[in-house]
Amino acid sequence: MRAVISVIGRDTVGILAAVSAKCAQYNINVTDVTQSVLQDMFVMVMMTDISKINADFSKFVDEMTELGKEKNLSIRAMHEEIFNAMHTI
Amino acid sequence: MINEKDILETITMIQDENLDIRTVTMGISLLDCCHSDINTVCGKIYDKITLYAKDLVKTCEQIEKEFGIPIINKRISVTPTAMILAACDNKDAVKIALTLEKAAKTCGVNFIGGFSALVQKGFAHGDTELIRAIPEALSVTERVCSSVNIGSTKTGINMDAVKLMGETILKSAELTKDRNCIGPAKLVVFCNAPEDNPFMAGAFHGAGEPDCVINVGVSGPGVVRAALAKSKNLDLTGVADLIKRTAFKITRMGQLVGSEASKRLGVPFGIVDISLAPTPAVGDSVAHILEEIGLDRCGAPGTTAALAMLNDAVKKGGVMASSHVGGLSGAFIPVSEDAGMIDAAKCGCLNIEKLEAMTSVCSVGLDMIVIPGDTTAAVISAIIADEAAIGMVNSKTTAVRLIPAIGKSVGEELQFGGLLGFGPVMPVNNVSPAKFINRGGRIPAPMQSLKN
Numbered sequence: 001m002r003a004v005i006s007v008i009g010r011d012t013v014g015i016l017a018a019v020s021a022k023c024a025q026y027n028i029n030v031t032d033v034t035q036s037v038l039q040d041m042f043v044m045v046m047m048t049d050i051s052k053i054n055a056d057f058s059k060f061v062d063e064m065t066e067l068g069k070e071k072n073l074s075i076r077a078m079h080e081e082i083f084n085a086m087h088t089i
Numbered sequence: 090m091i092n093e094k095d096i097l098e099t100i101t102m103i104q105d106e107n108l109d110i111r112t113v114t115m116g117i118s119l120l121d122c123c124h125s126d127i128n129t130v131c132g133k134i135y136d137k138i139t140l141y142a143k144d145l146v147k148t149c150e151q152i153e154k155e156f157g158i159p160i161i162n163k164r165i166s167v168t169p170t171a172m173i174l175a176a177c178d179n180k181d182a183v184k185i186a187l188t189l190e191k192a193a194k195t196c197g198v199n200f201i202g203g204f205s206a207l208v209q210k211g212f213a214h215g216d217t218e219l220i221r222a223i224p225e226a227l228s229v230t231e232r233v234c235s236s237v238n239i240g241s242t243k244t245g246i247n248m249d250a251v252k253l254m255g256e257t258i259l260k261s262a263e264l265t266k267d268r269n270c271i272g273p274a275k276l277v278v279f280c281n282a283p284e285d286n287p288f289m290a291g292a293f294h295g296a297g298e299p300d301c302v303i304n305v306g307v308s309g310p311g312v313v314r315a316a317l318a319k320s321k322n323l324d325l326t327g328v329a330d331l332i333k334r335t336a337f338k339i340t341r342m343g344q345l346v347g348s349e350a351s352k353r354l355g356v357p358f359g360i361v362d363i364s365l366a367p368t369p370a371v372g373d374s375v376a377h378i379l380e381e382i383g384l385d386r387c388g389a390p391g392t393t394a395a396l397a398m399l400n401d402a403v404k405k406g407g408v409m410a411s412s413h414v415g416g417l418s419g420a421f422i423p424v425s426e427d428a429g430m431i432d433a434a435k436c437g438c439l440n441i442e443k444l445e446a447m448t449s450v451c452s453v454g455l456d457m458i459v460i461p462g463d464t465t466a467a468v469i470s471a472i473i474a475d476e477a478a479i480g481m482v483n484s485k486t487t488a489v490r491l492i493p494a495i496g497k498s499v500g501e502e503l504q505f506g507g508l509l510g511f512g513p514v515m516p517v518n519n520v521s522p523a524k525f526i527n528r529g530g531r532i533p534a535p536m537q538s539l540k541n
Contacts, residue, residue, distance in 0.1 A: 061155065
């Protein structure tokens with residue numbers, strides 16, 4: 001099972017570290033990271049493997065949303081299936 | 090492998106363009122709750138609904154969180170209660186309405202549909218009693234929604250029922266006049282009512298449905314409009330293609346959420362209703378899509394043609410995205426629930442006659458239209474008959490949800506709040522159709538019904 005973590009907002013020091021640290025805490029393996037700047041916004045997309053997660057995924061979603069609020073960013077963790085469903089036939 | 094662009098597109102749709110699952114509706118059959126004693130029936134209904142739907146809201150909230158897609162409404166539809174009432178010695182339908190309200194409250198859903206009767210060909214035991222109880226039932230409950238099917242392509246139109254429904258709508262408004270006439274906002278009069286519709290107020294669980302089923306209604310007018318806004322120079326073939334592609338994506342999400350909910354709840358997955366359902370929120374309007382296509386204002390000449398294309402493209406895009414499509418499936422044009430429609434009606438560009446024309450090419454019908462409080466029951470009945478005739482002849486669903494604003498006239502407004510929105514009182518042609526309505530009887534089924 002995989003999940004996508006997206007981070008959108010103003011670039012600040014330590015975003016990647018903070019998100020990765022949370023992933024490690026939940027035993028989530030980061031498999032791929034892409035970063036870009038889109039219309040002055042920093043955009044980071046992380047692919048993660050959540051098959052060995054050590055807690056409820058929805059709890060992790062809450063923590064990510066909370067982390068986003070702290071850092072004034074929009075951080076979302078979502079199941080990969082939603083993107084597969086929408087963009088692949 | 091999904092790419093970053095696709096991921097960001099999905100997130101933008103959800104975050105900025107109001108993409109959501111409008112409703113996950115659990116259909117529950119009440120046929121096994123029949124009994125001659127009404128108190129026993131009410132007990133059985135409450136027990137069954139609260140057992141089957143006890144995890145509905147919780148499960149949907151989990152899916153919402155894990156997939157990151159908002160599910161706005163969790164709802165329940167039940168077997169038309171007139172069928173259950175038929176077996177009771179004491180046909181006190183309001184008791185059943187109060188039971189449905191209590192069950193809905195316990196389960197945490199905001200609406201429960203199915204306080205309904207199917208009388209397209211005539212009245213069976215329980216039907217008349219239920220219809221006569223609608224005004225009171227809608228007045229003493231908040232969550233209960235009612236619908237009555239008065240016609241179909243196969244049977245023609247039951248004009249006795251049409252007459253009765255005109256009176257019922259008016260009475261329902263009068264009984265709730267101290268609450269912005271909210272009663273008739275929860276009452277739909279159908280022709281060709283679908284039995285698996287997840288959308289309120291017209292949802293009920295048809296007699297041919299399984300014991301329990303999950304149906305999903307998607308939304309997304311904002312997404313379609315945003316896609317069109319980014320592609321200014323397309324010709325209409327290109328516009329239709331773009332709408333199809335967008336509808337495909339929206340529907341895929343409905344299919345995913347529906348199948349996930351069905352798996353987690355252990356209930357069969359019924360259908361995805363591929364409808365563009367607007368809300369009064371800015372950026373979530375079907376009228377604004379029509380305006381984006383090129384009309385200065387919804388209601389202008391060209392509106393019917395643009396809507397026909399939109400409706401068709403939504404279906405074409407959605408049908409491949411889902412394993413089972415059903416319900417109403419098309420574009421909704423409820424006036425008070427659509428910011429663009431409200432504006433168009435306020436400035437006089439959109440009138441009831443134009444809306445009637447629009448309903449012949451899109452799903453549903455004259456929906457959430459506020460009319461003057463002094464409109465006669467005969468005029469309301471005749472509007473219902475006109476709309477039902479469009480449905481009957483074109484083999485499509487049409488519905489009427491009119492709200493007589495008691496004590497108000499053209500130029501004033503009714504505020505319902507929430508998803509039901511607000512609407513200006515629209516002028517109605519008051520020339521009397523009373524003789525026609527009072528004739529009663531049935532309009533015979535049209536030639537279109539003879540397909541065998």
